[in-house]
Amino acid sequence: MSKIRVENLTKIFGKHPKKILQNVEKGMTREEIFKMTGQTVGISKVNFSVNEGETFVIMGLSGSGKSTLIRCLNLLNKPTAGKIFVDDENIIDYDKKELREFRRNKIAMVFQHFGLFSHKTVIENVEFGLEVKGLSKEERYDISKETLQAVGLKGWENFRISELSGGMKQRVGLARALANDPEIILMDEPFSALDPLIRRDMHSELLDLQSKMKKTIVFITHDVNEAFKLGDRVAVLKDGEIVQIDTPEEIIENPANDYIKNFVRDIDRSRILKAENVMKKAAIKFGKALQPKIAITLLEEADVDYGFIIQRETSKLEGIITIDDLALAVKQKKTIEELMHSDYKAVHKDVYIKEIIEIALDTKYPIAVLNDNEEFIGRIHRGTLLKALI
Ligand SMILES: Nc1ncnc2c1ncn2[C@@H]1O[C@H](COP(=O)(O)OP(=O)(O)OP(=O)(O)O)[C@@H](O)[C@H]1O
Numbered sequence: 067m068s069k070i071r072v073e074n075l076t077k078i079f080g081k082h083p084k085k086i087l088q089n090v091e092k093g094m095t096r097e098e099i100f101k102m103t104g105q106t107v108g109i110s111k112v113n114f115s116v117n118e119g120e121t122f123v124i125m126g127l128s129g130s131g132k133s134t135l136i137r138c139l140n141l142l143n144k145p146t147a148g149k150i151f152v153d154d155e156n157i158i159d160y161d162k163k164e165l166r167e168f169r170r171n172k173i174a175m176v177f178q179h180f181g182l183f184s185h186k187t188v189i190e191n192v193e194f195g196l197e198v199k200g201l202s203k204e205e206r207y208d209i210s211k212e213t214l215q216a217v218g219l220k221g222w223e224n225f226r227i228s229e230l231s232g233g234m235k236q237r238v239g240l241a242r243a244l245a246n247d248p249e250i251i252l253m254d255e256p257f258s259a260l261d262p263l264i265r266r267d268m269h270s271e272l273l274d275l276q277s278k279m280k281k282t283i284v285f286i287t288h289d290v291n292e293a294f295k296l297g298d299r300v301a302v303l304k305d306g307e308i309v310q311i312d313t314p315e316e317i318i319e320n321p322a323n324d325y326i327k328n329f330v331r332d333i334d335r336s337r338i339l340k341a342e343n344v345m346k347k348a349a350i351k352f353g354k355a356l357q358p359k360i361a362i363t364l365l366e367e368a369d370v371d372y373g374f375i376i377q378r379e380t381s382k383l384e385g386i387i388t389i390d391d392l393a394l395a396v397k398q399k400k401t402i403e404e405l406m407h408s409d410y411k412a413v414h415k416d417v418y419i420k421e422i423i424e425i426a427l428d429t430k431y432p433i434a435v436l437n438d439n440e441e442f443i444g445r446i447h448r449g450t451l452l453k454a455l456i
């Protein structure tokens with residue numbers, strides 16, 4: 067179900083946004099409008115929806131309109147045109163009271179430069195939203211303490227913000243957003259001020275937290291590696307317009323245009339593509355009771371050297387056999403069961419290619435791909451692996 071749905075959202079900065087809007091409607095680009103009027107189109111006719119529990123990443127270069135867009139989602143920016151539905155309510159129609167409730171209960175934001183009260187303590191910062199909400203002192207304290215522990219800041223409650231490193235400050239920012247238990251978390255380049263190692267820690271932490279919390283997250287970044295690591299889906303923004311929205315795998319495999327192609331050129335594909343993305347579904351499968359002669363015919367017709375031995379009722383893989391083994395079986399009057407190999411390698415469909423490459427070095431057979439029920443769903447040849455990487 068979609069939690070957030072954005073329709074034709076446009077934000078124009080300047081004195082006469084409504085007038086400029088007509089030009090946007092006519093299809094003029096941001097650059098043309100700027101040249102003609104000196105006014106900036108922050109975002110232009112943006113459409114997307116975010117599913118409940120999804121991490122939706124918006125990626126774009128500096129100035130592409132990322133902050134403008136995310137700040138529309140909690141109405142820190144008032145859109146010039148368009149609609150924003152959250153749980154099917156157009157939040158743009160909210161009156162003051164409804165908006166206050168919305169910001170208090172449903173949505174929270176984590177900012178790039180932390181946005182914390184630096185003279186207050188860690189726990190006071192986390193308690194802030196709860197205080198506004200009217201919780202008692204004890205409740206506030208308990209929730210904040212627990213949330214700080216969840217983000218790895220146990221024992222730091224009474225330190226002042228000014229005494230913390232950047233990474234720790236952003237953990238406080240995250241704790242403050244989480245303490246309110248919002249349904250939606252907006253994150254505007256939360257990790258871009260952190261150095262790479264700390265950033266990597268924060269990525270793992272966020273993925274870990276999200277696997278438990280299942281919040282709806284809108285995450286902004288200019289870093290394609292970060293986008294693909296965190297995002298279930300990624301929207302690419304260019305000059306205020308969305309160019310492509312897809313899963314990281316889809317974007318890599320089917321970039322919408324040269325701009326996107328260029329964007330993802332340097333990405334390490336082996337960390338994005340998974341077994342399922344590169345496997346071949348078609349494979350010659352048979353039971354171990356099949357006559358070797360018939361198995362040879364099957365392999366020959368398909369022009370492959372290997373067959374997979376499957377347990378028919380369960381679709382579980384039992385072994386692998388080569389065409390040479392089968393020839394031997396015919397000659398020596400042996401059964402498939404006697405000659406099949408069980409030292410094949412199998413991976414779950416969600417395993418990254420990076421790991422499969424290592425496994426591939428360790429086997430001479432194609433690698434079997436299994437689903438959640440450990441059923442055989444496809445195969446990967448070493449050649450396929452290499453091809454996927456270029
Ligand atoms: N309050 C404002 N008044 C006027 N122009 C603005 C305002 N906020 C943003 N803009 C303009 O809108 C465009 C998009 O800016 P925005 O801050 O959304 O980009 P961004 O993608 O977040 O960039 P960055 O990666 O640098 O944070 C820019 O041209 C910017 O100058």
Ligand SMILES: [Mg+2]
Pocket residue numbers: 132133134
């Ligand atoms: Mg920004």
